[in-house]
Amino acid sequence: MHIRHGLLAATFAGLTIAVANGAVQQPRPAPPAQTPPTQAPPAAPPGQTPPPESPQPQPGGTQGPGRGGRGRGQLPGVFPAMQRPLADPAVLERGKSMYSVNCTPCHGADARGGQLNGPNLLRSQLVLADNDGELIGPVIQSGRPERGMPPFPLPAEDIKAIAEFIHSLTGASRGQGAPPESGAPPPNIVVGDATAGQAYFAAKCSTCHSVTGDLQGIATKIADPKMLQNAWVSGGLAAGAPAGPVIAATVTQPSGEKVQGRLLRYDDFVVTLLMEDGSLRSIRRDGDRTKLEIQNPLDAHQALLSALTDKDMRNVTAYLVTLK
Numbered sequence: 001m002h003i004r005h006g007l008l009a010a011t012f013a014g015l016t017i018a019v020a021n022g023a024v025q026q027p028r029p030a031p032p033a034q035t036p037p038t039q040a041p042p043a044a045p046p047g048q049t050p051p052p053e054s055p056q057p058q059p060g061g062t063q064g065p066g067r068g069g070r071g072r073g074q075l076p077g078v079f080p081a082m083q084r085p086l087a088d089p090a091v092l093e094r095g096k097s098m099y100s101v102n103c104t105p106c107h108g109a110d111a112r113g114g115q116l117n118g119p120n121l122l123r124s125q126l127v128l129a130d131n132d133g134e135l136i137g138p139v140i141q142s143g144r145p146e147r148g149m150p151p152f153p154l155p156a157e158d159i160k161a162i163a164e165f166i167h168s169l170t171g172a173s174r175g176q177g178a179p180p181e182s183g184a185p186p187p188n189i190v191v192g193d194a195t196a197g198q199a200y201f202a203a204k205c206s207t208c209h210s211v212t213g214d215l216q217g218i219a220t221k222i223a224d225p226k227m228l229q230n231a232w233v234s235g236g237l238a239a240g241a242p243a244g245p246v247i248a249a250t251v252t253q254p255s256g257e258k259v260q261g262r263l264l265r266y267d268d269f270v271v272t273l274l275m276e277d278g279s280l281r282s283i284r285r286d287g288d289r290t291k292l293e294i295q296n297p298l299d300a301h302q303a304l305l306s307a308l309t310d311k312d313m314r315n316v317t318a319y320l321v322t323l324k
């Protein structure tokens with residue numbers, strides 16, 4: 001039972017992230033559409049330089065946008081699972097009742113494995129490879145007696161209906177192996193103590209934010225508590241704001257000359273800055289003799305993560321949702 005609870009918890013965590021990205025995919029009765037959604041970079045207005053992603057210093061490695069791991073356009077993807085046309089509702093209904101009588105005790109009502117130790121069928125390679133019962137059928141008919149599954153000498157039509165029913169479950173998964181939609185409302189994540197959250201905010205956040213200033217009405221601006229939580233934990237990155245944070249950089253050249261600007265990109269060899277007058281300036285890096293200092297305003301949020309407990313996170317969210 002502990003393992004099942006663990007799975008459930010992990011699933012909810014995944015659900016939260018998927019929902020917060022606004023990317024939950026409803027099953028579509030369309031043939032396999034398994035390519036991950038392409039994520040177009042935010043388009044810049046004509047004549048402007050596109051905003052940089054958030055580069056992060058990585059000692060020794062190649063540095064630059066796309067390597068920092070928290071730039072925009074890198075939200076965890078949602079991969080539609082086995083999308084396929086569903087069988088006739090009457091067939092599914094029949095398959096469902098045959099399945100619940102014969103298979104549920106071992107494989108579970110949602111096919112994620114059951115009390116009597118049948119494996120998870122949503123993740124079964126055999127089920128995933130099956131088209132319309134040609135692989136599932138023989139297993140049902142002959143069973144695997146030596147491994148704990150008895151044979152079910154059912155008529156071909158029933159077997160096909162069961163196979164279609166199992167496919168309808170995999171087709172309803174949000175991602176491969178994820179549980180099918182239950183139709184139940186998503187869990188309420190506002191479970192913290194708002195007063196404790198307020199105290200935490202005063203201690204840890206008020207140096208940079210104010211609830212009567214920049215965060216005034218944040219819960220109106222971001223009405224969904226899950227989105228709000230993702231927004232504050234990430235420092236706004238997950239909320240889908242169009243422009244990234246402005247990252248400033250100072251380059252000190254071997255001559256001692258300092259150049260300051262908005263960091264657009266950098267690697268081991270070149271740093272490109274957007275200067276105050278709108279011009280671009282690329283500076284060659286001469287190993288350690290060229291010093292690069294990056295001031296990423298979101299470093300504070302990154303630093304927060306290592307100290308943030310689940311409890312603090314719930315409390316702060318419970319407080320922030322009151323800021324209507």
Ligand code: HEC
Nearest residue numbers: 102103106117118119124125126136139144147148149152
């Ligand atoms: C008494 C428990 C039990 C019942 C009832 C049962 N199964 Fe199974 N089933 C198992 C076990 C255990 C395995 C794993 C066998 C193995 O390890 O090869 C299995 C394997 C399977 C597999 C193969 C999975 C794979 O990836 O190899 C399929 C498909 C399957 N069952 C479908 C069904 C269907 C459909 C029904 C109902 C008609 C059903 N089973 C009823 C216990 C059961």
Ligand code: HEC
Nearest residue numbers: 201204205207208209231232235236239245297298300316
């Ligand atoms: C050292 C400064 C600093 C600290 C401390 C800090 N933040 Fe931030 N936070 C920022 C910056 C910079 C941004 C980027 C967005 C911006 O420029 O306003 C940001 C963004 C946010 C956003 C997104 C705002 C939006 O409109 O999308 C929220 C919400 C937020 N922070 C909440 C918090 C909370 C809650 C804490 C404390 C647990 C906290 N921050 C601690 C600097 C800080």
